[in-house]
Amino acid sequence: MEPPNLYPVKLYVYDLSKGLARRLSPIMLGKQLEGIWHTSIVVHKDEFYFGSSGISSCPPGGTLLGPPDSVVDVGSTEVTEELFQEYLSSLGESLFRREAYDVFENNCNTFTNEVAQFLTGRKIPSYITDLPSEILSTPFGQALRPFLVSVQIQPPGGSPVGRPNGQS
Amino acid sequence: MARAREEAGDSRLVSGREPSSCIIRVSVKTPQDCQEFMLAENSSVHHFKKQISKRLHCDTNRLVLIFTGKILRDQDILSQRGILDGTTVHLVVRTRLKGTLPGPGTLSGRTGHCTHLSEPSTSESAGMLARLGRLARSSPDLADFLGQLAQLLVAAPESVVQLLESPAVQGLANEKPADASHAPESSRLVQKPESALKALETLQNPARQQELLQADKRELEALKAVPGGDNAVRPVCSDIQQLLLFTPAPLGASKGHNPGSELCKEEASPHVNTDPTAIPTALAPARPLVQKVRAGEVTQARCVASNQANPGYGTGMPDVNSGQDLLSQESQQPAGRVTVASQLRPSPSALRRASHVLQQNPTRLHQLATGSPLRHRMPLLPILSNPRALQALIQIEKGLQILSKEVPGLGPCLWGPGRPHGIREPPETRGGGQGQRADSVQPTLAVLQLLHALANACSQPTQSSSSSSLLTEGCYQQDLEHLKVMGFANCNANLQALVATGGDIHAAIERLLGVPEARAPPADAHSAPPHGEGGRGRGGEGK
Numbered sequence: 001m002e003p004p005n006l007y008p009v010k011l012y013v014y015d016l017s018k019g020l021a022r023r024l025s026p027i028m029l030g031k032q033l034e035g036i037w038h039t040s041i042v043v044h045k046d047e048f049y050f051g052s053s054g055i056s057s058c059p060p061g062g063t064l065l066g067p068p069d070s071v072v073d074v075g076s077t078e079v080t081e082e083l084f085q086e087y088l089s090s091l092g093e094s095l096f097r098r099e100a101y102d103v104f105e106n107n108c109n110t111f112t113n114e115v116a117q118f119l120t121g122r123k124i125p126s127y128i129t130d131l132p133s134e135i136l137s138t139p140f141g142q143a144l145r146p147f148l149v150s151v152q153i154q155p156p157g158g159s160p161v162g163r164p165n166g167q168s
Numbered sequence: 169m170a171r172a173r174e175e176a177g178d179s180r181l182v183s184g185r186e187p188s189s190c191i192i193r194v195s196v197k198t199p200q201d202c203q204e205f206m207l208a209e210n211s212s213v214h215h216f217k218k219q220i221s222k223r224l225h226c227d228t229n230r231l232v233l234i235f236t237g238k239i240l241r242d243q244d245i246l247s248q249r250g251i252l253d254g255t256t257v258h259l260v261v262r263t264r265l266k267g268t269l270p271g272p273g274t275l276s277g278r279t280g281h282c283t284h285l286s287e288p289s290t291s292e293s294a295g296m297l298a299r300l301g302r303l304a305r306s307s308p309d310l311a312d313f314l315g316q317l318a319q320l321l322v323a324a325p326e327s328v329v330q331l332l333e334s335p336a337v338q339g340l341a342n343e344k345p346a347d348a349s350h351a352p353e354s355s356r357l358v359q360k361p362e363s364a365l366k367a368l369e370t371l372q373n374p375a376r377q378q379e380l381l382q383a384d385k386r387e388l389e390a391l392k393a394v395p396g397g398d399n400a401v402r403p404v405c406s407d408i409q410q411l412l413l414f415t416p417a418p419l420g421a422s423k424g425h426n427p428g429s430e431l432c433k434e435e436a437s438p439h440v441n442t443d444p445t446a447i448p449t450a451l452a453p454a455r456p457l458v459q460k461v462r463a464g465e466v467t468q469a470r471c472v473a474s475n476q477a478n479p480g481y482g483t484g485m486p487d488v489n490s491g492q493d494l495l496s497q498e499s500q501q502p503a504g505r506v507t508v509a510s511q512l513r514p515s516p517s518a519l520r521r522a523s524h525v526l527q528q529n530p531t532r533l534h535q536l537a538t539g540s541p542l543r544h545r546m547p548l549l550p551i552l553s554n555p556r557a558l559q560a561l562i563q564i565e566k567g568l569q570i571l572s573k574e575v576p577g578l579g580p581c582l583w584g585p586g587r588p589h590g591i592r593e594p595p596e597t598r599g600g601g602q603g604q605r606a607d608s609v610q611p612t613l614a615v616l617q618l619l620h621a622l623a624n625a626c627s628q629p630t631q632s633s634s635s636s637s638l639l640t641e642g643c644y645q646q647d648l649e650h651l652k653v654m655g656f657a658n659c660n661a662n663l664q665a666l667v668a669t670g671g672d673i674h675a676a677i678e679r680l681l682g683v684p685e686a687r688a689p690p691a692d693a694h695s696a697p698p699h700g701e702g703g704r705g706r707g708g709e710g711k
Contacts, residue, residue: 024564077238090260118258
């Protein structure tokens with residue numbers, strides 16, 4: 001049996017605040033945040049991310065966010081593209097439906113964490129997944145929470161990923 | 169069972185992989201749920217799959233088990249693969265058996281690249297995008313067309329979207345990719361864009377604020393990467409449309425009887441009844457809002473837009489509503505204009521403008537307070553051309569509004585130190601003003617004061633040469649450089665002029681010329697426009 005192909009898996013990390021969080025967080029939150037992180041998984045030469053309109057994909061760096069602020073190597077996977085598409089479709093109907101988007105509890109980073117574990121068994125760096133709790137543990141974050149829960153992040157430039165017969 | 173688990177735990181502690189058949193608990197995680205299975209450590213994957221198929225009632229052929237990125241083969245032994253007690257294995261249940269070649273496979277297999285178009289390897293539900301991409305690959309003419317389409321999408325997106333929606337293109341998109349049919353289709357498609365291009369070019373002329381279009385074209389190159397930009401542009405453009413309706417309305421609402429804004433409103437109103445996905449030609453003012461995808465900038469757009477015209481989105485932004493109330497009260501406009509403001513709630517741009525105006529013209533602040541309409545027309549473009557400042561303003565405003573509402577006493581504490589030079593009013597007046605006026609105008613003013621105080625506090629550790637607030641330094645950096653090049657050597661005066669005119673470099677130059685220390689000859693004023701526009705343009709897309 002020939003060795004299966006190994007596909008590299010990368011995590012693209014974007015700072016949605018473009019440096020503002022690093023500058024303003026000490027004043028506004030009382031603690032230092034390095035950024036407001038949006039992440040996506042890049043595998044099989046495509047970038048996959050979860051936003052308020054569901055799971056989307058685009059060419060790597062192809063959203064309006066531009067190129068990522070940093071790239072983390074997650075590992076390698078044997079999961080083929082076809083299998084991965086099935087998996088994503090399945091995710092898009094269950095845990096990551098578009099309605100299931102929640103900026104704190106079920107956001108883009110939740111998605112990439114899930115996918116990274118599926119693909120490689122590894123999680124994404126904790127400073128990314130800890131971000132919501134970091135913010136919510138500050139009085140400012142708590143005060144803003146009612147307003148922030150309605151925030152929907154959806155970087156434009158991607159197209160939806162879903163089952164062939166219908167929307168995800 | 170517990171004993172078995174203990175044994176498994178002990179064995180793990182001792183050696184990690186004993187040949188004895190310990191029962192281990194393995195979690196099987198599917199996209200839907202997670203289930204636990206108890207089985208022997210040295211059982212085969214095949215056996216494992218049988219157990220899974222029994223519980224999930226599906227064929228073992230459809231099961232694909234993945235552990236740490238590796239696909240588990242039937243003949244593997246669990247322990248050899250490192251699957252121990254308590255580990256999690258991922259499961260995908262195929263919808264198709266392995267033998268068949270599903271649609272996504274074909275699509276992804278043909279992921280090619282043509283000009284600046286590349287097809288995302290999504291499933292068939294990608295629809296028109298994928299098919300257009302395939303058509304483009306099969307015909308270079310089509311590739312050019314789609315490239316031009318993308319460019320024109322920037323220039324006059326409305327017609328392009330209409331083109332995309334036209335029955336001919338839809339028919340093309342829905343047809344199965346058959347090589348034989350590509351040639352006639354592509355020729356049809358090419359003919360169509362030629363006429364469409366002409367139509368689009370004519371539409372381009374009446375488009376307002378083209379300078380911004382030039383500047384922002386680069387920002388939308390990502391859209392070019394997606395053929396037609398259908399999926400990407402539609403929601404964005406519908407949001408932009410809504411924003412566009414909002415920006416002229418509050419422009420008039422808060423600034424007084426402004427015939428210009430009336431015009432804007434009238435121009436915008438015809439778009440109200442158009443297809444929600446049609447993008448108004450006056451895309452430019454809202455374009456910077458699009459390009460601020462970084463944070464919740466797009467989310468802001470979506471929230472505001474969604475809040476208004478499309479209840480289906482269902483996301484409310486209560487602070488925008490309160491902002492609307494603030495603005496309408498602030499301006500104390502006649503009922504008609506207030507109605508307009510309430511119907512088309514002000515976007516964050518209105519809040520931004522208000523903040524800038526109030527920052528630069530504290531006397532006008534009083535005017536607003538006393539009810540006289542504000543004549544000063546805030547140039548919208550420079551404000552909109554600085555997405556970071558705008559976003560920072562909005563985010564801070566939101567937070568500070570809550571703060572000021574919740575803790576009104578907090579405001580005076582922050583107003584004292586570090587007052588930006590742009591606000592020349594003494595804090596007492598502000599505090600007095602806040603105390604007097606019990607209406608909700610106060611939070612906005614307090615908000616803005618806090619905002620500037622905060623901004624100042626931030627900017628002090630990072631003093632730039634312009635020595636202005638955080639919000640203005642990035643905004644006016646380009647303009648400041650240009651003024652310097654033109655001969656206005658006094659940076660502080662330049663900055664003050666820019667701040668006073670809201671980033672309008674022409675007005676700033678005039679202002680500077682009126683000041684004794686300005687040394688620039690009148691000739692420079694004439695050469696200012698290209699510089700100014702270039703500066704704004706570059707500033708707009710500067711990251």
